[in-house]
Amino acid sequence: MSQKIAPGTMAMLTLAPLLWAGNAVTGKLVHDLIPPATLNFVRWTLAFLILLPFAWKAVSPSSPMWQHWKRYCLLGLLGVGCYNALQYLALGTSTPLNVTLVGASTPVFMLFIGAMFFGVAARREQIIGAVLSIVGVVLVLCRGSLEQLFALRLVVGDLYMVLAVISWSLYSWLLVRTKEPAEIRNDWAMFLIAQMLFGLGWSGAFAGIEWSVGHHEILWSWKLAAAMAFIVVGPAIMAYRCWGLGVQRAGPVVAGFFINLTPLFAAVLSLALLGEAPHLYHAAAFVLIVAGIVISSRR
Structure with a gap:
């Protein structure tokens, strides 16, 4: 039978990839204006404030969060400190095409990590759903052409993105596999800011390393300010709120398949910016991705 996913949960798990697609496009646009780790640190500092x-x-000082500081320290490292810093770093040497293609492997890593570390075996429906969803993503990224798919070449940025995907998969499993005080769990702002507190320490350390090796030039402009405003309010606060609540309701494996909407949204945003018309393969890819989500939620 099918596992029921409420419309509100589906909306949240869809909005997060849409905002993260915008984050990837924005990160590429401002890559020459600010170093990647510094961008991540400034982003989360503003979101925290x-x-x-x-x-x-x-x-x-009296918060029950301090009794579980190790959990929030780990969540802050994986979700705030590592994931976006690695993604911004990947965009420096890789193309958006390759980065989103690597990101499409998230459901596979979700299944693997769940089986290896959390004792949750992958079901046949989830494996089939993963294959269909990834085929849909590849169809978009290669624009329906096998020649473009075969022309892809891995660079160091792609390896950074693999680490980012592993970090995000672990983060998503930890959201539902460990407990915390109800006072914080039931308040999304408190839950997120508890992660930010420790995540700022990690991202600040990464930015410090970046500056120590000479990457510290920031070219302030209205373009950078507008980009920063978007990634702080949208991908940082709103998307993490939607993703955290969506994972708690649907589970990390089912939620992981919604990540495959990110490159589809990224392709649409890129097409909109370039003024190109949608193609038939976009519709086919959408059907495959949605089919992967539906099949993966069956049991």
């Missing part, structure tokens, strides 16, 4: 007036109790 925005949420602080609404969730300051989570980081106060």
Whole structure:
């Protein structure tokens, strides 16, 4: 039978990839204006300051969060410190095509990590769903041409993205596999800011390493300011809120298949910016990706 996914949960798990697609496009646009680790650190610093007036109790000395600081330290490392920094770093040497193609492997890593570390065996339907969904993503990324697919070449940026996908898969499993105080769990702002507190430490350390090796030039402009405003409010706060709640409701494996919507949205955004018309393979890819989501949620 099918596992019911509420429309609200589907909407949240769809909005997060849409915002993250915008994040990838924006990260590529401002790559020459600010170093990647520094961009990640500034992004989360601003997001932390925005949420602080609404969730300051989570980081106060009397907060129950401190009793579980190791959990939040790990979540902050994987979700805030590593994932986006690695993605921004990957965009420096790789193409958006390759980065999103590597990112499409998220459902596979979700299944593998769940089986290896959390004792959750992959079901046949989930494996079939993963294959269909990834085929749909590849169809978009190669624009329906096998020649373009065969022309892909892996570079160091692609390896950074593999590490980012592994980090995100672990982060998503830990969202539902460990417990925390209900006071924080039931308040999304407090839950997110608790991760940010430790994530800022990790991302700040990575930015410090980046500056120590000479990558510290920031070219401030209205373009960079507008990009920063978007990635702080959209991909950082709104997307993490939607993803966290969606994973809690649908589970990390089912949610992982929605990640494959990210490159589809990225392709649409790129087409919109370039003024190109959609093609038939976009519709075919959408059907395959949605089919993968539906099949993976059956049991």
